[in-house]
Amino acid sequence: MxxxxxxxxxxxxxxxxxxxxxxxxxxxxxxxxxxxxxxxxxxxxxxxxxxxxxxxxxxxxxxxxxxxxxxxxxxxxxxxxxxxDGGPPLADEPEIIEFLPLYGQLQRDLAPHTDAMLAAGVTDMRPARMPQRFAEALAVVDDVPPEIAAMGPQVAGWCARLAESVVPVSIDHNDLHAGNFLRSGRFYDWGDSVIAHSFASMLVPLSLLGADHERGRDAYLEAFTDLAPRAELVADLELACRVGKIARALTWHRAINGEPGPYADAPRAHLVALAKPSFFD
Incomplete structure (x- = not known):
């Protein structure tokens, strides 16, 4: 090396x-x-x-x-x-809000290049594939409660609705915390990335923003306001983030590869979160 x-x-x-x-x-x-x-x-x-x-x-x-x-x-x-070296990352989660429109525009720019990203080996988590991905997650993640395992028809319905969205599929960084935003306006650490509905990318940052999640959501959606009315974009974002929990479960399962440690329960926790009332819980 x-x-x-x-x-x-x-x-x-x-x-x-x-x-x-x-x-x-x-x-x-x-x-x-x-x-x-x-x-x-x-x-x-x-x-x-x-x-x-x-x-x-x-x-x-x-x-x-x-x-x-x-x-x-x-x-x-x-x-x-x-x-x-890319310079310093952001220090606190609220700082990401001003950078979310840049990330949304990055997704718009990359959307025509989905085939190239898939050819590079990035995992396919597009809406049409997610019912199959849900079944895969149930097969590899241990101790999933029966009520979650029974959600297959509901997940299929969510995915069918999401597949009709006017928002394009693109890269989903899948781990957008403050440490992966560089102050230079660049984004870092793409190892968890998948190809998905663009809005699935907001699952992690909006969860971390807590009470500021609506400000973060609205800032991000600035890059997509030409595609649909705001209410439709908000509904698509909430649905994409909910479905995105399946992708996160599989990404975590792949990453930890069965090893014990502080992240061992992450795959199961993301699947269990499918049933929570709020999409970002």
Missing amino acids: LAWLDERLAESGITRTGPLTEFKARSWATVLTAATTAGPVWLKATTPGTAAEVRLYEVLHAVVPDRVLAPIATDPMRGWVLLP
Whole structure:
């Protein structure tokens, strides 16, 4: 890995000036960092379940270069992506509100490139596929209550309605917390991404915003007001976020790969949340 890093840096006219050290290790990826003549660089080594992020970066940088970090190098076969430092992330969740319109426009720009993102290996969570995905989640997630398992017809109805939405499918980052918003107006850490109804992306940020969730919702919807009346957009967003819990359950299941730890119950918790009154609970 170190030899690959140094070779790729040299190809970009950069020299490493410090050791390669581990910044973070999770079951789904390991992130390492090193000091260089161009500032810190970050080497992300994905696992097979999240390796699509590497090819996805190539699509993102080609279509929305001002909204993502430009990879210094990628190695899709190994699942490695080498990134420059992107500057500081946001510190608090309320700060994300002013950046949500930028993210919505990113989704609009990427919507015509759905096939390229799917070809990169990003998981298909489009509305028409979600009844099947719900069945898959029930098959792999343990201890799902019977009343949730019985929701198949209701889920199918939600998905049929969502498939008729005028809002396009696009990238769903699937983990939009403050740490993945960079102050430069770019977005970071695409390892959980899926292709879904655009509005499913709001499940995580609106949940984190709590009492400010309506402000966040309205800011985000600014990027879509040409498509439908506001009331229709709000209804679609609530439905997309509810269906998006299924995608989150499967993404968590893939990420933790059965390992014990603080996230072990996340897949089940997201499926159980399907029955909660509020879409962002």
